[in-house]
Amino acid sequence: xxxxxxxxxxxxxDIIEAPEDFHDLREEWIDLWSRAEGHHHESFAVCWLSxxxxxxxxxxxxxxxxxxxxxxxxxxxxLVRWRNRFWTVLRRLSPESADYTTVLIDPAYSSPxxxxxxxxxxxxxxxxxxxxxxxxxxxxxxxxLASMHHGxxxxxxxxxxxxxxxxxxxxxxxxxxxxxxxxxKPGALRRRLERxxxxxxxxxxxxxxxxxxxxxxxxxxxxxEWAKRTGKQGEWLFSEAYRDYLVKLxxxxxxxACARLLLATLNGAPIAASxxxxxxxxxxxxxxxxxxxxxxxxxxxxxxxxWVRWALExxxxxxxxxxxxxxxxxxxxxxxxxxxxxxIAQTPWGRVAFAAHEYxxxxxxxxxxxxxxxxxxxxxxxxxxxxxxxVGLVAKVLHDRMRELQNMGARLQGQRVGAERAAxxxxxxxx
Numbered sequence: 082x083x084x085x086x087x088x089x090x091x092x093x094x095d096i097i098e099a100p101e102d103f104h105d106l107r108e109e110w111i112d113l114w115s116r117a118e119g120h121h122h123e124s125f126a127v128c129w130l131s132x133x134x135x136x137x138x139x140x141x142x143x144x145x146x147x148x149x150x151x152x153x154x155x156x157x158x159x160l161v162r163w164r165n166r167f168w169t170v171l172r173r174l175s176p177e178s179a180d181y182t183t184v185l186i187d188p189a190y191s192s193p194x195x196x197x198x199x200x201x202x203x204x205x206x207x208x209x210x211x212x213x214x215x216x217x218x219x220x221x222x223x224x225x226l227a228s229m230h231h232g233x234x235x236x237x238x239x240x241x242x243x244x245x246x247x248x249x250x251x252x253x254x255x256x257x258x259x260x261x262x263x264x265x266k267p268g269a270l271r272r273r274l275e276r277x278x279x280x281x282x283x284x285x286x287x288x289x290x291x292x293x294x295x296x297x298x299x300x301x302x303x304x305x306e307w308a309k310r311t312g313k314q315g316e317w318l319f320s321e322a323y324r325d326y327l328v329k330l331x332x333x334x335x336x337x338a339c340a341r342l343l344l345a346t347l348n349g350a351p352i353a354a355s356x357x358x359x360x361x362x363x364x365x366x367x368x369x370x371x372x373x374x375x376x377x378x379x380x381x382x383x384x385x386x387x388w389v390r391w392a393l394e395x396x397x398x399x400x401x402x403x404x405x406x407x408x409x410x411x412x413x414x415x416x417x418x419x420x421x422x423x424x425i426a427q428t429p430w431g432r433v434a435f436a437a438h439e440y441x442x443x444x445x446x447x448x449x450x451x452x453x454x455x456x457x458x459x460x461x462x463x464x465x466x467x468x469x470x471x472v473g474l475v476a477k478v479l480h481d482r483m484r485e486l487q488n489m490g491a492r493l494q495g496q497r498v499g500a501e502r503a504a505x506x507x508x509x510x511x512x
Contacts, residue, residue, distance in 0.1 A: 092149065092155075092195075093148070094145070094199070095145075095147045095148075096143075096145070096202065096207065096333060097145040097147060097204055098139075098142065098144065098145075098433075099143070100132070100143065103143055105239065106147070106154070106157070107129075110125040110154070112154070112156065113156075114361070115361060116184060116188070117185055117187055117188060118361045119188070119360060119361055120181070120183065120363065121359055121360040121363075121365045121399075122175065122358065123183060123360075125359070126333055127330070128159045128175075130326055130329050130330055130333070131176045132161075132205050133274060133329075134323075134325045134326035135323065135326055136177075139163065139247040139352075140163055141161035141162065141163045141174075142161065144160040144203075145159045146159075146199055146202050146203060151214045154187075155186065155187040155190040155375055156184060156185065156186045156187065156190070156199060157185045158173075158184045158185070158199050159173065160172065160203060160207060161173075161174045162207060165211075167435075168208070168211055169211070171203065171213070172214070172215070176317065176323055176326045176369075178315065178317045178318075178323065179215075179216065179315075180216065181217075181219050181431075182214045184196065184199055189344075190339055193222045195333055196221075196222040196365075199223075200226045201443075204427060208235065209290070209427055210426070210431035210434065211425065211427060211431045211434060212423065212424075212425040212429050213422075213446070214422065216403055216421055216422055217422065219419045219421045219423050220418065223484045224421060224423075225315060226453060232427055232429075234425065235423065235424040235430070236421055236423050237421065237422050237424070238406045239403045239405070239420050239421070239422065240403070240411060240478055241400070241401070241402060241418060242313075242401045242402075242404075242409035242416065242417035242420075243363075243398055243401065244389060244392070244413040244416065245398055246393040246396075246397060246473065247362065247396050249393050252394065255393060258414075259411065259414070262382075262407065263407075264409060270378070270382050270383050271386065273378065274347060274380065277347060278347050279348050280346070280383075281345070281347075282344075282345050282387050283343070284341050284342070285342040287339065289334045289342075292344075293331040293332055294328050296342055296351070297328055297331065297354075297356070297436075298324070298368070299354060300354035301318070301324055302368030303371055304368060304370040306371065307373065311446065319431045327356065327368070329365075330358070339359055340357060340358045340367065340484065341356070341359065342354065342355075343388060345380055347380075350372075351381040352370065352375045353371040353372070353375075353381050353383065353384040354368070354371075354381035354512050355370075355384040355388060355398075357388060362397060363392075363397050363399065364388070364392050364398075365399075365400040366399070366400065366401050369384065371379055371384070375427045376479070382408060385412070386412075399454070402415075403420060435437075441442065447454050
C-alpha cells in the first residue's frame, strides 16, 4: 500500500496496489457499501470477482484509492492500470462490459471537496498517460471535474433508464398505468406463450451452481449469435474471462452482493434467460439472451416483465442500463438520465496515442477509397497500373509516417523513464 497524502489531520488518501491489501478491505468495504446504499457494481464482491476473473488475467495492476476519516473508511474508488502498446491506461475496476463509473462514498462525508481529492489522487499518483471513464453520470461532481480536464480527447453521451419501482406498492395498479408496448399490455405476451405449452419461469440462486453454469453458457451462445446478426460485437461478450465472471457471480454466497438468474422454459426447453445484479436499493440488468427461433413469441420481453414484477414486489428499483430501447422507456415511464464516456490524455505522450489512432483511421479510409476507385476503373489497363502505383506510394508514405510516430513515442518514453529514475536517485540521495 502506498500512502498518497493527508487532506487534513482527520482524512487520509491511500493508493492500494497489492491484492492482499485489497482483500483485507472486505469487511470495511461491505460496511461502507451498506451505509452508502451502494449499487451492484460498487460492492466488494463484484470488484473482487472482476479482479480475480477479468482484470488480473488481462495483466492489469491495482490502483485502489481509499479515503479514511479518523481511521474509518469513507470512500473507495477501485481503479486498474495497464500498458497498451507504448501507453499506460487507467480505468475503473470492472468486468469491462458496460459498467458505470462511480465512486463509493459515505453520504455523511460526501462533498465536492472529497471528490476533488479523489480525482487528484487518480491524476497525480496513479501515473497514467490515458484515463478512460466509461458511462460517467453527467450530473455528478466527478463528471464536472473530468470534463474540465485540458486533455479531454473524446466525450460521448448515452441515455439510460431506471424504473422507480420502490415507489410502487401494487403490481396491477402499476401495470394498468403503463399502456401498451408494441400493442401488448403487461401480461399479454406471457399468456400467449402459455397457450403454446407449459411455460415456467424460475429464479436461480447460488444453490443452483451447476444449473447456473449451464444456463449462462446457453445465454451467452444466444447473445453472441444476436450480436453477430446485429453487428454489436463487444470484445467482452466473447471473452472466456467474462463467462467465468458471470458464473462465479451467480454462485456467490456471501451477503454483501450477488446476482440472480432467471430462466424461462417452454415445454421444458429454454427460450430465454436474463441475469441481474443486486444492490442495496436496486437491481441492475447485466445480460440476457433468448432463443432466436422463438423470436416472434418475444420470450425476452416476458423475462423482462418477470424481473420488473419481482423488483416491484421486493421494493427495489430496476436499472436497465445504457441504451434507449423502447422497452426500457416503457417500463421506466421515461425515468432515467444521461451518462457520458470520456477519454482523457493525461500526459503529452497520451496525446500522441490519440493522434496516432486518428491518423491510422484516416489512412485506412484513404486507402479504402483508392482501392474502391481502382476496382471501378480496372478494365482500363493503363489506368489500373497507374492507380496501383499511387496506392503503393500512399501506403509507403503512411507506413513511414507511422514509424516516425512510433520512434518519436519511444524517445519520449525513454526520456520520461530517465527523468523518473533521476528524480528517484536524487530523492534517495537527499534521504
